[in-house]
Amino acid sequence: MPELPEVECIAQGLRCGTHDSPPLLGKRIARVSLRWPGHIAQPSPSTFRRRIRGQTILDVRRRGKYLVFPLDEYTMLIHLGMSGDLSVAPSDSAPGRFEHTVIFFEDQWELRFSDARKFGRVFLVRDPQSVLGKLGPEPLSKSFTAKELASRLAGRRRALKPLLMDQRFIAGVGNIYADEGLFRAGLHPLRRTDSLQEEEIRSLWKGMRAALRAGIRHSGASIDWVYRGGGFQNRFRVYQRTGEPCFKCKTAIQRIVVAQRGTHFCPQCQREDGK
DNA sequence: CACGAGACCTGTTCGC
DNA sequence: TGCGAACAGGTCTCGT
Incomplete structure (x- = not known):
């Protein structure tokens, strides 16, 4: 959890x-x-x-x-x-x-x-x-600005989602918040980091932080029998919503496997070619 | 440097 | 009812 x-x-x-x-x-x-x-x-x-x-x-x-x-x-x-x-x-x-x-x-x-x-x-x-010592920056800290994210992305050329989940790149993001943050940012999980425009990096920064803050605000996500007390699982926009309609455009949420992890996204709102 | 596969663990759920 | 397969919030190591 x-x-x-x-x-x-x-x-x-x-x-x-x-x-x-x-x-x-x-x-x-x-x-x-x-x-x-x-x-x-x-x-x-x-x-x-x-x-x-x-x-x-x-x-x-x-x-x-x-x-x-x-x-x-x-x-x-x-x-x-x-x-x-x-x-x-x-x-x-x-x-x-x-x-x-x-x-x-x-x-x-x-x-x-x-x-x-x-x-x-x-x-x-x-x-x-x-x-x-090897952990990347705290994504919710004041010093983690959009500019900071941009400079850490510079020179990288990886699929977005695996990079976000790399604890040396950013600390604390896992499978749920990677999917939820990418949806908020309108970015495809397989999008190459070297193809991101400045505006998209800003969306990524905003989306990831918004997803993490929403998680905290709702006391985290409680799935199955494990962690109790959280309510964020009721506010997932894509995670574990395979086949259900996107809240923005009604397109069916799709599930693929990325880096051996179940990955959920809206094929309409998060296009791999950047739309 | 990037990425995929396999390993480490056990429980629940789903399809036949 | 039973049984195997698939799937689950993470991370490490190894091979290509």
């Missing part, structure tokens, strides 16, 4: 608390349960277990699709993969079926990392840049 908007909403919930869980700030870690040690990317599970004990959570942030937890001596990073989700629950509540990694706090609350497909990963490092 987790692309930039979903991770952002999860981070906010952990930082500020929700109706049924307290903020994590200031909580001290008592111990961890690693039911599936493969979750721990770095260091080894045994070292992770030893080093994290006694650390206090000082903040909860997001960078790209990573959740970032600054601790006293280390930084813990969590990538939710395809099916990951985090929740804060009291220690006496029933554990979920896929909660492979659990961090217990001294006050009887715990942070539970649920991950059915086991693509998620946890890092505990001294320098967060060792994990985050």
Whole structure:
């Protein structure tokens, strides 16, 4: 489930608390349960277990699709993969079926990392840049202007969608928001980046940012049984709307495969030749 | 440098 | 009802 908007909403919930869980700030870690040690990317599970004990959570942030937890001596990073989700629950509540990694706090609350497909990963490092260093800019940051996008596109000649999903190019965009942003921009997912006009780059910038902001505004997208609480799935304009009428022109939304990912677009509003 | 295929995982849904 | 295929929010590595 987790692309930039979903991770952002999860981070906010952990930082500020929700109706049924307290903020994590200031909580001290008592111990961890690693039911599936493969979750721990770095260091080894045994070292992770030893080093994290006694650390206090000082903040909860997001960078790209990573959740970032600054601790006293280390930084813990969590990538939710395809099916990951985090929740804060009291220690006496029933554990979920896929909660492979659990961090217990001294006050009887715990942070539970649920991950059915086991693509998620946890890092505990001294320098967060060792994990985050290769990420591209934050698309919603003030410094990410249309000009900045244009200069990063310069000299590139790739299909648009795979480039948008390349985390080194822009951080946080995944399959849903790539499709939704391209629709808003009126650009075909296979459009070559070296054929974009200045005006189209501006549309791309606006469209991607609008899609991401809409996702955050609606608390992210909840599909299937995975992430709960979001409402953006009800506002998809193309994603998983194969065969349904385009909201702009009524043409049937088409599904193709791009870079091995299901890709949805309106063949009328997003023409490959640029119209 | 760009791109496709395969790997890593498991669950749900759909067609026959 | 059962069974295999297709599909799912991501990313890494390898070969061309």
